[in-house]
Amino acid sequence: MNTHSHSPLKNWQFILLLMLAFFITTFAAAWHISQLQSRLIESTAVKNARSFSDALTEFRTLYTSEVVTTAKQHGLEITHDYATKENAIPLPATLSMLLGEKIGEHASGSKTMLYSPYPFPWRQETGGLRDQFMQQAWKFFSQNPDKPFYRFTERDGREYLRYATADVMRPACIQCHNSHPDTPKNNWKTGDLRGVLEVDFPLDQVIAQTQADQKETIAIFIAIGLLGIIGIGFVTSKLRHTSVELQQRVQERTAELVDKAAALERINQELDQYAYVVSHDLKAPLRAIANLSEWIEEDIADNLTDDTRKQMTLLRGRVARMGDLINGILQYSRIGRIDNEVESVDVNELLQEIIAGLAVPEGFVIDIAPDMPVFETARVPLSQVFANLLSNAIKYHHQPEQGHVKVNVREVDGEFYEFSVHDDGPGIAPEYHEKMFGIFQTLNARDKVESTGVGLSIVKKIVEIQGGKIILESAEGEGSTFRFSVPKTTSN
Amino acid sequence: MQDNKISILLVEDDEVDVMNIQRAFKKNHITNPVHVAGNGLEALAMLRGLDGREKLTPAPKIILLDINMPKMNGIEFLTELRTDPELRAISVFVLTTSDEEKDRVAAYDMNVAGYILKPVEPGKFMEAVKTLDVFWSLIELP
Incomplete structure (x- = not known):
């Protein structure tokens, strides 16, 4: 009945735990997805920046090799202030910057910058390493000219990706750079780090897009969560209903039983x-x-x-x-109407007493195994069983003057003692084994051997009331063995 | 028994059992007067001289009592007997077929002098009566 008062509490604990686990899982999943999204934002931004930066670099290389070289041969001047001069075209870097600016106007405020510690005089203001990022980038590229360098930063309340690549001195540029009248450095070699090309990308759009996606995802998660809670509630109430029903049915059945x-x-x-x-x-x-x-x-x-x-x-x-x-x-x-007291019984002693009380014929031998236990059990019933089995062994023996009975014991399953009484008497054909334990059943005509046929039925009843079993192993001409079990601890 | 004046009251409802005891007495040359009551009520009436019965005088000093009887059984009779100051000293021997523990315990609680099982074989009963006679001659009754 204890379980009655405990079970609802346990149910609630269980439900609470289930809900908690469910919420934790949901939030963990949502968090994981948001992490994935922010990484996606970053990688998308980096990818965009790289292709933009690559395009600019490609454009500049192409412009240098295809336009500037030919223009020079035709006597055109290549200068940063091409707009104010005649027969002049812009320097590759100048044009690249211009292109970057033009694209930036269209593409949501992206910026392009080209800088180095060696700016041309006219770019003294804008071309140097003016902030920490630029200095870090320059340092980084002097070690790893092949890799991009980028950071996510915030400026004026907007998130930016600052993506920088190394601008390496190419063969097509080297002659011009070393010979230009305004050059800040005239010993350039191919492969030298000339400058840094930085593209700044605002993340607004990407973030806006992913945030919209995230909102959807979160909405889906909330929906799933609600459905889950409703599901848990439904299943729980169903289970409780069923368990109440089952409990009732068990109670009914128990009462019936x-x-x-x-x-x-x-x-x-x-x-x-x-x-x-x-x-x-x-x-x-x-x-x-x-x-x-x-x-x-x-x-x-x-x-x-x-x-x-x-x-x-x-x-x-x-x-x-x-x-x-x-x-x-x-x-x-x-049997069974009388409660027998449980006491410590020395089985060997008990058997000796029983044998002393039996009329054992001269020459009839009864062997008792040396390992008979001393255990807590009801003395009288055990004595009745042994007395019946032993007196039967003597009474029905065909040659009482040289009969031999052995009493053995072994433990079964650690819970029972199994005693066996084996005789070398005439034996009993298997077809009669079942009958032997029925009341008033005898094998011989009653006049031949005076017997009531009650003994074995009493033995069986006693053994079974104590919670044991009795079996007969025998065949005609092979003697008989009665095995019966007695619980090691008797609750009486 | 030497003292022929001591009378015995046999409380027994089975006619054959009455005959049995009378025969056994005869065989053992027990000549004391034997009064017979068919149940406990009748026995009490005889002892007290009620219901138009003559009071047994001298009062019996020995009662042979059956347990299973109609109207008032042996145990009920014993209970009544032991509360009566005049009758409580009478020596009672229970003669019964009941070898049930609870009957035996109840009888000895009422201070019976003996509890004898009626055997099926006639010879054994003869033995029992003989033993009783020897016992009665040995002890001093009040």
Whole structure:
């Protein structure tokens, strides 16, 4: 009944735990997705920046090789202030910057910058390493000219990707750079780090896009979460409903079983009581028959023939047998009606006592195994079982003067002692084994060996009431072994 | 038994059992007067001289008592007997078929002098009565 008051609490704990686990999982998944998205934002931005920067570099290289070289041969001047001069075209760097600016106007405020510690005089203001990022980039590229250098930064409340690549001195540029009248440095070699090309990309658009996506994802997660909670609630209420139903059904069934068990016990008790009363009531007239027949015999002793005398003897013999049968029923009905006290029983001692009380014929040997236990059990029933089995072994032996009985014991499953009584008597054919344990069953005609057929039924009833089992192993001409088990700890 | 004046009250409802005891007494030459009551109520009436019955005088010093009887059984009779100051000293021997523990315990609780099982075989009962006679001759009854 304890489980009644505990189970709802446990249910609630379980549900709470389930919900918690569910929420944690949901939030972990949402967090993971947002992480993925921010990484996606970054990688998208970097990719965009790289292609933009690559395009600019490609354009400049192409412009240098295809336009500037030819223009020079035709006498055109290549200068940063091409707009104010005649027959002049812009320097590759100048044009590249211009292109970057033009694209930036279209593409959401991206900026292009070209800088180095060696700016041309006219770019003294804008071409140097003016901030930390630029200095870091220059330092980085002096080590790794092949890799891009980028950082995500914030400027004026907007997030930017500053993506920089190394601008390396190419063969096509080197002559011009070393010979230009305004050059800040005239010993350039091919492969020298000339400057840094930086593209600044605002992340607004990418972020806006991914944030929109994220909102959708979160919305989906919330929907899933709500559905999950509803599902858990539904399943739980269904389960509780079912468990209440089951509990009720179990209670009903248990009540039925208890009723049936009680009824069965009552019937059993009634049956035992009935057997007891009947056998008592049967005894009185039986005694009367015995007495009266004897008195008749005494009174008419002189008129009796040998035949009638024999008949009177037979009559009393049958009366005596009926008395035995009634006593058998009484004994049988008494098993289980009487509570036997549990005490420490030394089985070897018990067996010696029983054997001393039996009429063991000369030459009949009873061997008791040396490992008989001492254990807590009811003494009287165990004694009855051994006494019955041992006296049967003697009584039904075909050669009592050289009979041999062995009593052994072994432990079974750690919970039982299994005792065995083995004789080398005539044995019992397997087809009779079942019958042997029934009440009033005998194998011999009752006149041959006087027996009631109650003994083994009593033995079986005793063994089973104690929670054990009894089996017979035997075949004709091979002796018999009765094995019975007794619980090591008897609750009585 | 030497003292022929001591009378015995047999409380027994089975006619054959009454005959049995009378026969056994005869065989063992027990000549004390034996009064027979069919149940506990009848026995009490005889002991107290009620219900138009003559009071047994002298009062019996020995009662042979059956347990299973109609109207008032042996245990109920014993209970009544032991509360009566005049009758409580009577020596009671239970003669019964009931070898049930609870009957035996109840009887000894009422201070019975002996609890004898009626055997089915006639010979054994003869033995029992013989033993009783020897016992009665040995002890001093009140």
